Structures are given as C-alpha cells and as structure tokens.
Amino acid sequence: MTVKSQYKIGKAASLAGVNIETIRYYERRNLIPEPDRMDSGYRLFSQRHVDQIRFIKRAQELGFTLSEIDDLLNLKVDEGTSCSDIKHEAEQKYQDVVSKIEDLTRIKHTLTELIDSCSGNGPKGDCPILKALEGKNETGKNLRG
Template sequence: MSDVLTIGYLARQTGTKVETIRFYERSGLLPAPARTDSNYRAYDISHLRRLSFIRKARDLGFSLDQVRELMSLSDERDRSCAAVDAIAHAHRSDIERKIEDLKALKLELDNIIDQCGCGTVAECRIIESLSPTDR
C-alpha cells in the first residue's frame, strides 16, 4: 500500500482529535480505512480531503446531519447546487435566531447587573433575581 496516512497525521493536518476521527468513522461520515497487515488503520488522501471538508463544515457550525447531507451533495458534481444553498441559508437563519436570542439574554443580564448595589449578598439583586419566589 503506498501513501498510507496515519490517524495521527490526519489529526495534525486537520486539527481534529484522534477520538473525533474515530467517531466520524463510527457515524459513517468518514469511510472506514483499510488496515495494514498489523491491523493499523491505513488512511489515504481521500480520507484527508473528506476529513478536511467535515472539519471546515463543523467549524462553520453545520450539524452532523447537515455535514452528511452536504457531503452527499458534493459527491454529485453535476447536480444543481440549490440544495446546498438551501442548507446554508437554513443554517444562517438558525445562527441569526441564536444571535437575537443571545442579544435578548445580554439585555436581561445587563438589567440584572445594573440593579446590583454591590452591597452584601443578602441584598444582592443578582442573587435575588435568580432565586425562586415564595408563593
């Protein structure tokens, strides 16, 4: 077998932990590599390319299901990229929603912090706002 790549090499080249690479194999995102005579995993350049694709997609926040779908679509080179575009737009919408949720959370936290008089914990408005009210 020529040009055999080790799991450590893939990990270093892509900045992916070895255990994560094994997880991608188990979940079917990364095809199982051949094995050497001594039963070590024997990766090749196609594994490195696929792992790089997975890593970049995950860095952009795509879910494992979205990555799986994007990889499936990427294998159909002559197909329209409308489905890819739809996945990216849906993901961007999710991110925009999360940003709005985080902005609202920040405002709420700002309001709680602004009420703090920096006295004792017994008078702390932050602790008070987190504590359940007696009914």
C-alpha cells in the same frame, strides 16, 4: 500509473490538523468512509479521507453540527444534488445563527439590567438578581402565574 498515497492514522491526523481521537470519532459517526486495512490490521487513510476530515472541520468552524455535516456530505456525493440544495442548507444554518445572535443579544440585555439593578451591597436575601432568578419582583411576589 499514479501511486495512491495512504497514511496511518497519526499521519492522517497531522495532515488534516486534528488529533487521532477526532478521526476515530468521525469513523464511529460514519462521517468518513471506512479506510483500507493492512494485513497487520493498521488502517490506511487516503488523501480523500484527509480532505473529508478538513471539510468536516471547516464546516464545524462555521457552526454546522455533525448531523448537518453528515447531510452536507450526503448531498456532496449525491448525483442529483444541485448547488441550490447546498445553498439551502447554508441559508438554514445562517438563519440558525441569526436566531442565536438574537437570543444572545436578549440575554446580554437582561443580564445588563440585572447587574445594573444590584448595588452589590446588603444581604443576599435582598439581592435583586436572586429575586429575578427566583421569578419574584421587588415586593417578593412571584412574577409568574
């Protein structure tokens, strides 16, 4: 006979490497199954809960949103899910990351150009950074429409 380990929320949080509020939040989002309750009302979390919380945290570290993690968890328990279904989710996340990197690279270059265009001297009304943020060029004309 195997004894099933059950933990109160503090111990489950410690084992999963999160704080108690994180577990409560995951419960509200239905990312973890509802735990058993003691007669006293205390929730009892199993090793399955701890493992699922760790899964969620690892997925978050890879940039998955909680909604995407919910999708992954549903795929994980769905008997009809194949490895290619999971791979597809990871490929979509990869494309999102590539797109974000491209956006951040564009922003970096634009900020570099703005910083380089400003001597840091003179009145703020002549600041090329402020003019660019207002959408005006050097002559003060609006750059957009």
